[in-house]
Amino acid sequence: MTEPAPLPRSAPPLHEDLLDYTPTQRSVPLARRRAARLVAEWGQPGLAGDAALVVSELMTNALLHGSLRGRLIRVHITVDPRTLRVEVSDPRGERLPRPRPVGEVDEQFGRGLLLVGALATRWGWEPRSVGKTVYAEWDLxxxxxxxxxxxxxxxxxxxxxxxxxxxxxxxxxxxxxxxxxxxxxxxxxxxxxxxxxxxxxxxxx
Known part of the structure; x- marks a missing residue:
């Protein structure tokens, strides 16, 4: 995927959570557990595990390929009547997400995106004024x-x-x-x- 594919937001969120994390490995399990808990509390327990795993993968990718010293990584989770959406934003807009072929076993970044694509209804990325946002969505x-x-x-x-x-x-x-x-x-x-x-x-x- 080389071009952003923003989707129109269908409705104001029923639930929303936004939190910034320091760019350290310790932040990955914290974000994963928070995502699982919130999605379940918001009435979507069947998607809580997959959403948590996707947050973990996107956070790991942001740490490996999008982090800068002194800049935070943002996780934004929303649920509206139609869609569950998770976003992970980092400050490196020039490092765009690209899935790798399954055979390239050393490409942890690309393999993680293959998993994201398998779990979510769709995923993509959007540019920011500084950096980028990688998102995944599930149709409810x-x-x-x-x-x-x-x-x-x-x-x-x-x-x-x-x-x-x-x-x-x-x-x-x-x-x-x-x-x-x-x-x-x-x-x-x-x-x-x-x-x-x-x-x-x-x-x-």
Whole structure:
């Protein structure tokens, strides 16, 4: 990704947290634990683990490739009715995030971004007057229901469960099915396929 891809903000946040961290390794677990706690408290426990992991990866990238002595790294987390968004801002605007091929095992920076891309609905970066912001976003089930997406699948690695949302009524999903990892998950029509969730056990932290 070589160009910023800012997205319009759909609504004022329902919840918001902004905190600056010193550019030290100690800040990474602090930011990770704070993100997990806040996202769960804000009513999205199924995304708390993934959001915390993404914050950890983006913080680590900022430390390795975006930090300057005496300048802080900012973590900004918001939830609005449609989206969970995490941002990590650093002062090095010339060091842009670029994922690396999986085979380049020494590129910790690029591998972390591959993980971010796998966990989030989307990610990108935006320029600042000084530095840059790297963000990741997750579409919430409410947003999917409002746009008429017939089936919304959520994988919760903290509880080892899969949640299938279906039958959108324009505001929410009328049906939510929860199954543990290892069970076959039947996605209703119009998707109409069955998923083997046994391999998801390998993703449990």
């Amino acid at each position: 089930p409410t947003a999917a229901a409002e746009t008429g997406i017939p089936v919304h699948l959520l994988i919760d690695r903290d509880t080892c469960e899969v949640k299938v949302h279906s039958r959108p009524d324009g505001r929410r999903y009328e049906t939510v099915q929860t199954l543990p990892f290892g069970k076959e998950v039947a996605l209703p029509e119009p998707v109409g396929i069955a998923l083997d969730t046994e391999p998801l056990k390998n993703w449990v932290r």
